[in-house]
Amino acid sequence: MALGTARPALPALLALIGALLPGLGGAQTSVHPLEAIIPRGGSVQVNCSTSCDHRPFLGLETQLTKKEVAQGDNWKIFELSGVQEDSTPICFSYCQAQTMVSMSLTVYLFPASEAQVRLELSGWNLHPTVTHNNDSLLATAHDKANMEEEGTQQLSCVVTLGHQSRSWQENVTIYSFPAPSLTLSEPEVSEQTVVTVECEAQAGALVMLSGGVPARLPGPRAQFQLNASAEDNGRIFFCSALLEVAGQVLHKNQTRELRVLYGPRLDKRDCLGNWTWQEGSQQTLTCQAWGNPVPELKCRRKGDNALLPIGDLRPVTREVAGTYLCQARSPRGEVTREVVVNVIYHRNYILTTILVTVAFTIGAAGLAAYFYNRQRKIQKYKLQKAQEAAAMKLNTPATPP
Numbered sequence: 001m002a003l004g005t006a007r008p009a010l011p012a013l014l015a016l017i018g019a020l021l022p023g024l025g026g027a028q029t030s031v032h033p034l035e036a037i038i039p040r041g042g043s044v045q046v047n048c049s050t051s052c053d054h055r056p057f058l059g060l061e062t063q064l065t066k067k068e069v070a071q072g073d074n075w076k077i078f079e080l081s082g083v084q085e086d087s088t089p090i091c092f093s094y095c096q097a098q099t100m101v102s103m104s105l106t107v108y109l110f111p112a113s114e115a116q117v118r119l120e121l122s123g124w125n126l127h128p129t130v131t132h133n134n135d136s137l138l139a140t141a142h143d144k145a146n147m148e149e150e151g152t153q154q155l156s157c158v159v160t161l162g163h164q165s166r167s168w169q170e171n172v173t174i175y176s177f178p179a180p181s182l183t184l185s186e187p188e189v190s191e192q193t194v195v196t197v198e199c200e201a202q203a204g205a206l207v208m209l210s211g212g213v214p215a216r217l218p219g220p221r222a223q224f225q226l227n228a229s230a231e232d233n234g235r236i237f238f239c240s241a242l243l244e245v246a247g248q249v250l251h252k253n254q255t256r257e258l259r260v261l262y263g264p265r266l267d268k269r270d271c272l273g274n275w276t277w278q279e280g281s282q283q284t285l286t287c288q289a290w291g292n293p294v295p296e297l298k299c300r301r302k303g304d305n306a307l308l309p310i311g312d313l314r315p316v317t318r319e320v321a322g323t324y325l326c327q328a329r330s331p332r333g334e335v336t337r338e339v340v341v342n343v344i345y346h347r348n349y350i351l352t353t354i355l356v357t358v359a360f361t362i363g364a365a366g367l368a369a370y371f372y373n374r375q376r377k378i379q380k381y382k383l384q385k386a387q388e389a390a391a392m393k394l395n396t397p398a399t400p401p
């Protein structure tokens, strides 16, 4: 049986002595563990020790059932069992002076897996799913609320274990708030058709319409008209509804997409139509037809019907040069556009220039050599003639005086 039960005044007395004579002899009492959490009715072992090695007197002061289970020179192990509630046993030692230390023992409430849970909404039983986690439990109900029960209702949770039960009440507000209704007079229209966009929510809610629409303050209903153009194809209209329920603002929204039928379109923005490029350069030829439905595009060269090479031209070759006729066709019609690809043969000009220059130089040199030679021959001839004439004068016998 507990020692403390017999002598309840002892710890108080010891504490008083300890307080009056602090640190005498320098010995300290320790306890391990300092804190323990155990299930109700469980047991725990406590090690009381002291720094004094002078045949100390060691003890554990508690009202719990205790048993000495081991001991050393300056320590003792006690086992506390059948613990029903929280308590703070005190380890004490007496060396030259009395010192002590207390520990805390926490007992927990509750075999959770055996508890019964009942969830009620204004007296109606819900069907919760209960999950357990160690000594706690969680009950979750996904029952369908009846719309006739809109308003504030009381939710109660009752947990029963053995003959004991605990309950808790909360107020629950049940509301109905469908998404706003967002409508387009026609979801798919031809260009230049007037479309009406309208958003409406249930009574009590406010709506706001956006998507390129001028901003307005929220109202019970919002409406907007537009003259559909090609740029409106794929435009998204967005309507947000607000409802205040029990002091909270709730949001619901809705989107609609407008499809505009247009085209086919193939103008200068989509296909420039006049490209002038150097042969051998790296280019990208962009030519795209637009429309809803998407048109089919075909570009053929005048004369030989060769296809226009749309996309990367790496490198540009002189073979792609020419005038092409591009035709964009969709169920909504057909457009044609003439496009020209010019390719400059840059290197050939240089080559031709060099060849012409070389030919000219060779020709000029030849001509110069010819005239030079001819001149020399003429001079040689004239010299010969003069020599011949001189010789003839010498050979002629002198006329007697």
Ligand SMILES: *[C@@H]1O[C@H](CO)[C@@H](O)[C@H](O)[C@H]1NC(C)=O
Pocket (backbone or CB within 6 Å): 032, 047, 048, 049, 070, 072, 075, 076, 077
């Ligand atoms: C009890 O505590 C003392 C001091 O920390 C230690 O020396 C001793 O080994 C402990 N006893 C056991 C059985 O753990």
Ligand SMILES: *[C@@H]1O[C@H](CO)[C@@H](O)[C@H](O)[C@H]1NC(C)=O
Pocket (backbone or CB within 6 Å): 133, 134
């Ligand atoms: C449940 O108890 C175990 C053992 O005591 C512990 O390791 C675990 O962390 C506990 N889980 C939670 C969620 O508290």
Ligand SMILES: *[C@@H]1O[C@H](CO)[C@@H](O)[C@H](O)[C@H]1NC(C)=O
Pocket (backbone or CB within 6 Å): 152, 169, 170, 171
């Ligand atoms: C629930 O609502 C009622 C009436 O509105 C109020 O009297 C009560 O205090 C509320 N209970 C809680 C738990 O908020």
Ligand SMILES: *[C@@H]1O[C@H](CO)[C@@H](O)[C@H](O)[C@H]1NC(C)=O
Pocket (backbone or CB within 6 Å): 192, 193, 194, 227
């Ligand atoms: C719609 O816009 C086009 C082009 O801006 C215009 O020609 C046409 O008259 C407009 N239609 C209406 C009904 O306003």
Ligand SMILES: *[C@@H]1O[C@H](CO)[C@@H](O)[C@H](O)[C@H]1NC(C)=O
Pocket (backbone or CB within 6 Å): 240, 251, 252, 253, 254
């Ligand atoms: C619109 O409603 C959807 C679904 O309720 C939600 O995921 C989204 O975040 C809302 N968008 C805005 C802008 O409130």
Ligand SMILES: *[C@@H]1O[C@H](CO)[C@@H](O)[C@H](O)[C@H]1NC(C)=O
Pocket (backbone or CB within 6 Å): 274, 275, 276, 340
């Ligand atoms: C094409 O471009 C060239 C030079 O950029 C210009 O000289 C020519 O007139 C243009 N032709 C057409 C049909 O626009």
